[in-house]
Amino acid sequence: MTSFAKAGTDSAPGAQPAAGVAFDVQDVTLRFGGVTSLNHVSLQMRRGEILAVIGPNGAGKTSLFNSLTGVYAPQEGRITLQAREGDEPVSVIGMKVHKVNHLGVARTFQNIRLFPALTAIENVKIGIETRQKSGPVSAMLGLPWQRREEHASTKRALELLSFVGLAHRANDIAGSLAYGEQRRLEIARAMGTNPSVLLLDEPAAGTNPVEKRELADLIKRINVEDGVSVLLIEHDMKLVMSIADRLVVLNFGQKIAEGTPEQIQRDPAVIAAYLGTTDEDAAKAELEAQPELRRIELLTDEERERENEGETL
Amino acid sequence: MNPALAFLRSDSGKRLGACLGLGVALALMTGATGRQDDYLYAIKEDLFTFHLIENLLIGVVVWLLFTFWPVIRRYLTRPGALGLLAGAMTVIVAQTVLGWYEPEDAKFSGLATLVGDTNGISALSSAFFGWLAWAQLIAVIVVGAAALVLRNRALFWVGAAMAVAAAIIASQAHKKVDELAGVVDHATGVTVAVWGYLTIAVALAIAAISTDDVARTREFVNAVxxxxxxxxxxxxxxxxxxxxxxxxxxxxxxxxxxxxxxxxxxxxxxxxxxxxxxxxxxxxxxxxxxxxxxxxxxxxxxxxxxxxxxxxxxxxxxxxxxxxxxxxxxxxxxxxxxxxxxxxxxxxxxxxxxxxxxxxxxxxxxxxxxxxxxxxRSATAADAAHDPSAGxxxxxxxxxxxxxxxxxxxxxxxxxxTLEPSWQTALVTSIGIYMFLAIGLNVVVGWAGLLDLGFIAFYAIGAYTTAYLVGSLPVKPPFELPVLWAIPFAIAVCLIAGVILGFPTLRLRGDYLAIVTLGFGEIVRLVAVNSNGITNGPRGTEDQVPHPVINLGFVKFTFGLDQLPYWYLLLAVMVIVIIFFRRLENSRTGRAWAAIREDEVAAQAAGINPVKYKLLAFAIGASTSGIAGVLFATNVGFFNPDNFKFEFSILVLAYVVFGGMGSLPGAIAGAAVLTWLPEFLRDQVPSEDRQMYIGAVLVIMMIFRPAGLIPAKRRATELRGHGPDSAESQAVPAGGGLGGSYA
Missing domain, CATH: 1.20.900 (Dbl Homology Domain; Chain A)
Structure with a gap:
């Protein structure tokens, strides 16, 4: 696992990333004034995999997402994107957010960011229509190609809504949807841009166990059926362990571990980070005494739900 | 503690004090005018007469409304309640503010004094202007309110019949007075009062036959x-x-x-x-x-x-x-x-x-x-998805x-x-033109969410472009165009001006953008004032901008001083603009604007280039004011920079907000109502009070219907919020504010 990162670190700037890599993050450091949010983080995301980023609150997971999508520009390091096979590898640092999206990267947000006053289908259509060509003049004149595009966009939006199980709420105002539905609608909007890489920021936050199972299934389908690489931030370990191919663990802005779910569950550094102790032996002992800790759950669902409501309201 | 003191220190007591203070303020506002030889004259006149008591009573009524609002609110949602309220308010306004007798420029009270001083007036008229007018209003309100509270069908019918009778009495009493005087009377007071009574009658009749499912105005209108x-x-x-x-x-x-x-x-x-x-x-x-x-x-x-x-x-x-x-x-x-x-x-x-x-x-x-x-016949499952009651x-x-x-x-x-010439002029030069401006500003403010306080600048640019192209400015164009040919050029120039304003300001948001646009508006006006060689400065256009001529070969029409043809010209252009903008609103461009307005970060993450769409909004919004500028210039012939003052930018913004931000019919209706109102009030209230009434209308509107006259489909939800309790708020029709039930 770590061999990938090492190979990347050694390569010269601007070099081609290894074959099959969508995001190549090399030695990235992001600071806000005196606070270092990401500290020499390196990781690689392969095309076609589900890669999960986990870590305690404030570990820098969302900062990583924002650096990958162009919202933040890290001060050091390189982030190279090659979303589709055969694309020209490009650096996303300093690139405009919408440009990154047009390179095939779509995302959702930790605190849901839908267009709340618009209907569900309009939300999805907005995503789809960023790939269309017709302009305001053809819309005003109602020209045939504009109508064709409009029709295609509606059709695709309905497909996506039924894909995420929201077809029956197509004409409802997005702000009136239930929490879990809003999360799925955000995924549908992201899928509308026809991405090769999908970044999901805590998609299961505030959803109930049934919805979580459906969500895991949905992410799997996006990954397998549509061939979309998924980068996932998630606190629900059961969900993460069940769908992720690989995991990256961040703590205080640093990568502390990387590996398959089995490897991560046994990693003493990870357990120490989660339990807030530096004594690895103590952590190991704890783990042996309480096997249920293997499903690392920082917060109960109820607590997370409360926390998320606090953010969005 | 003394219970009276305790009451005064309670919230309710404080509120009563505030309301009584409001009564005193009202008494002073509506009372006698000051005198130079006796500075306390107005205060003495207002505070030591019956006039004060009337206004204190208003204060008490307001206090009662506040205190018992939860109870009143319940009754307000009953069928007919709002109609009764609106009708009663209309009659009260008619009998206090509006003119009733044109030759003497008299309001209701003035006419009542005249009637009282005149002999040989019919018994009906002297009774009506003596005491019956207010007595019948109170009687109708009491019966209507009783019917509402008791939910008594018979009483509803009685109230409706009384309202019709009151309308007939009012019109007959006024007609008798006019017949006696033998003059032409265009005063609106009695007509408005009759409409008020008829509103009450219809509302009570509806209540009498209504069932629960048509209890709300919205449901009732749709049921009909x-x-x-x-x-x-x-x-x-x-x-x-x-x-x-x-x-x-x-x-x-x-x-x-x-x-x-x-x-x-x-x-x-x-x-x-x-x-x-x-x-x-x-x-x-x-x-x-x-x-x-x-x-x-x-x-x-x-x-x-x-x-x-x-x-x-x-x-x-x-x-x-x-x-x-x-x-x-x-x-x-x-x-x-x-x-x-x-x-x-x-x-x-x-x-x-x-x-x-x-x-x-x-x-x-x-x-x-x-x-x-x-x-x-062709209804399908797809149509069923458009469940109307959900939207x-x-x-x-x-x-x-x-x-x-x-x-x-x-x-x-x-x-x-059918309108008088003065109203036709108002219809074209203020109502029609400002409808255009409101439509344009609605694109910028309502759809794209960019606050623009200098919108009138584009109107000025459109008007001056026209004046230049037809050769009415000191600088002459290479070839002079017929005035209607200036429309595409004015649109193009305004588009470019929109981009020029938009480009440097796009990184700004909210208040900052507002200040920059404000500056832009002033710059354009000051350039027009100070460029004597180009715009002829504050004296305005050098030669008259010609009236348009439409020549289609087989039919030729020359516009003149008659305002009516301009109205039809405006109407034709406006219909085209409305169709275009309607399509635009429901296209990918319109949705992209909505996305940027709702959440710019999310819009970017979905792949929308905000710079491009903000520029588009500025440019397209500006283009309609270009059209308005052409039509204005050709209509008035001569204009100067005073026609494009800062206050007009604010007024246009007020029209858009009043009508319903982001709503095309709302912007049109807002502009129509708020440009009509000052023209209407011109004959009804002292000119120095005119702005006060307009301000009052704005305040009341924003309290009771914050989403505007005709709220936008996409905006209506924003003001209602969307939390976990949004399911409940969805059950209540659009509206919000205290009058949430109004819609």
């Missing part, structure tokens, strides 16, 4: 419009047509006021075209009855074919009516007799135009019938939109000719 699509419009149009044929004036040169029957005798023996002769004898009645019956029967049986036939009959009626009224007016124009008119289409009475409007509305009703019947639309009944459009078209085309 949706019962048989097209029926309501058809019935209203037929009734108006029959009234016009029977009673109204058709031909009114000088002191003559000829009804339909009079016109026939007036033109007997002249060389009037045979069809017009027949029209004034029987054809008009036959056309109305046939077209009306066809449309109503079609609506009742939801018949497509009958609906189309009815629409065709109404169209034929419209054409024949217009041929006939053209025939009499052109004959009169060419004749030498005393009733000679200025030209064709002139000096026609209200009835002639109302009949035209009725025929047009009937034709629209026929189309509504056909359209909704057609839709009903925040006000009108969701089938065919309602088309019916409203038909009625609006009929009114927009055939009501302006």
């Amino acid at each position: 419009l949706g019962w048989r699509p097209g029926f309501a419009l058809g019935a209203a149009a037929t009734a108006l047509a029959l009234y016009s044929l029977g009673v109204s004036s058709w031909f009114a040169p000088k002191s003559l006021n000829a009804t339909l029957a009079d016109v026939h005798s007036l033109f007997k023996g002249t060389s009037l075209a045979p069809i017009a002769v027949q029209y004034f004898i029987w054809l008009s009645w036959a056309l109305v009855i046939v077209a009306g019956a066809l449309v109503l029967v079609a609506a009742y049986f939801r018949s497509i074919i009958l609906g189309i036939v009815g629409a065709a009959a109404a169209a034929v009626g419209l054409v024949i009516t217009m041929i006939s009224i053209h025939a009499i007016t052109s004959l009169a124009a060419n004749s030498e007799n005393t009733y000679a008119t200025k030209g064709p289409w002139q000096n026609l009475g209200d009835g002639a135009w109302w009949t035209c409007a009725s025929f047009l509305a009937l034709a629209a009703a026929g189309l509504v019938v056909a359209q909704s019947a057609l839709k009903g 925040p639309r006000f009108l969701y009944a089938p065919g309602a939109t088309l019916a409203v459009l038909g009625a609006a078209a009929a009114a927009a085309i055939f009501i302006p000719p």
Whole structure:
């Protein structure tokens, strides 16, 4: 696992990333004034995999997402994107957010960011229509190609809504949807841009166990059926362990571990980070005494739900 | 503690104090004017007379309203309550603010004094102006309120009957006074009071027959419009047509006021075209009855074919009516007799135009019938997904939109000719032009969410571009264009100006953007003021901007000082702009604007380039004010930089907010209402108080209907919030604020 990162670190700037890599993050450091949010983080995301980023609150997971999508520009390091096979590898640092999206990267947000006053289908259509060509003049004149595009966009939006199980709420105002539905609608909007890489920021936050199972299934389908690489931030370990191919663990802005779910569950550094102790032996002992800790759950669902409501309201 | 003191220190007591203070302030505001020789005169007059007590009572009423709001609110949602309230307020306004007797410029109280001082006035009039006017209002309100509280059907009918009686008493009492004086009286007070009483009557009658599912205004209106699509419009149009044929004036040169029957005798023996002769004898009645019956029967049986036939009959009626009224007016124009008119289409009475409007509305009703019947047959599961009650639309009944459009078209085309010239001028130069500006600003503020405080600058640019292109400025163009050809150039120049303003300001948001646009507006005005060599400075245009000429080869029309043709020109351009913008709103561009407005970060993450779409919004918004600038310039001929002052930018913004941000019909309605209101108040209130009333309307509107007159579909939800309790708020129709139930 770590061999990938090492190979990347050694390569010269601007070099081609290894074959099959969508995001190549090399030695990235992001600071806000005196606070270092990401500290020499390196990781690689392969095309076609589900890669999960986990870590305690404030570990820098969302900062990583924002650096990958162009919202933040890290001060050091390189982030190279090659979303589709055969694309020209490009650096996303300093690139405009919408440009990154047009390179095939779509995302959702930790605190849901839908267009709340618009209907569900309009939300999805907005995503789809960023790939269309017709302009305001053809819309005003109602020209045939504009109508064709409009029709295609509606059709695709309905497909996506039924894909995420929201077809029956197509004409409802997005702000009136239930929490879990809003999360799925955000995924549908992201899928509308026809991405090769999908970044999901805590998609299961505030959803109930049934919805979580459906969500895991949905992410799997996006990954397998549509061939979309998924980068996932998630606190629900059961969900993460069940769908992720690989995991990256961040703590205080640093990568502390990387590996398959089995490897991560046994990693003493990870357990120490989660339990807030530096004594690895103590952590190991704890783990042996309480096997249920293997499903690392920082917060109960109820607590997370409360926390998320606090953010969005 | 002393209980009285305790009450005064409670919230309720403090509120009472505030309300009484409000009463004192009101007394001073509406009371006597100050005098230089006695500075305390106004205060003495206002505070030591009965006048103060009246206003303190208002304060107490306001306090009671606040204190018992939860209770009152429950009753307000009952059927008829809002109609009763609105009607009562209308009558009160009519009897306090509006003029009742034009020759003396008197309001209700002024006329009451006059009546009291005059002998030989009929008993009805002296009673009405003595005490009956207020007594009958109080009686109607008490009976109506009692019916509401007791939910007593019989009492509702009694209240409705009393309201009708009160309306008849008011109009008769006023008519008797006018007859005695023998003068022409255009005062609006009594008409408004009658409308207020009729509103009460209708509201109470509705309450008497209503069931729970039509309890709300919105549901009721939709129930009426949706019962048989097209029926309501058809019935209203037929009734108006029959009234016009029977009673109204058709031909009114000088002191003559000829009804339909009079016109026939007036033109007997002249060389009037045979069809017009027949029209004034029987054809008009036959056309109305046939077209009306066809449309109503079609609506009742939801018949497509009958609906189309009815629409065709109404169209034929419209054409024949217009041929006939053209025939009499052109004959009169060419004749030498005393009733000679200025030209064709002139000096026609209200009835002639109302009949035209009725025929047009009937034709629209026929189309509504056909359209909704057609839709009903091809209804599919896809349509069911558009569950109307789920959306925040006000009108969701089938065919309602088309019916409203038909009625609006009929009114927009055939009501302006019946207006007095001063109103026609207002209709073009303020109402029409500002509708354009509001439509344009709505794109920037309502759709893209960019606060623009300098919008009038684009209007100025459009007007000055026109003046340049037709050679009315000191700088001459290489070749002078006919004025209507300036439209595309003005649009282009405004588009570019929009981009020029937009480009450096795009990184700014909210307040910062507002300040920069404010500066832009002032810069444009000051450039116009100071560039003597280019714009002729504060003196305005050097030569007159010519009136437009439309020359289509076979037909040539030259515009002049008559304002009516400009209205039709404005209307035609506006219809095109509205169609274009409607499409734009529901296209990917419109949705991208909405996305940027709602959440710019999310919009970017979805792949929208905000810079591009903000520039587009500035440019497209500016282009409509370019059109407005051309139409303004050619209408007034001469203008100067004072026509583009900062306050107009704020006014346009107020129109958009008042009408409903982001709502195209809202922007139009907001501009129409708020430009109409000052013109209306001009004759009703002292000119120094005019702004106060407009301000009061704005304040009341924003408290009770914060989303605006016609809230935008996409915006309506924002003000209601969307939390975990949004399911509950969804159950209440759009509106929000204290008057959430109003919608």
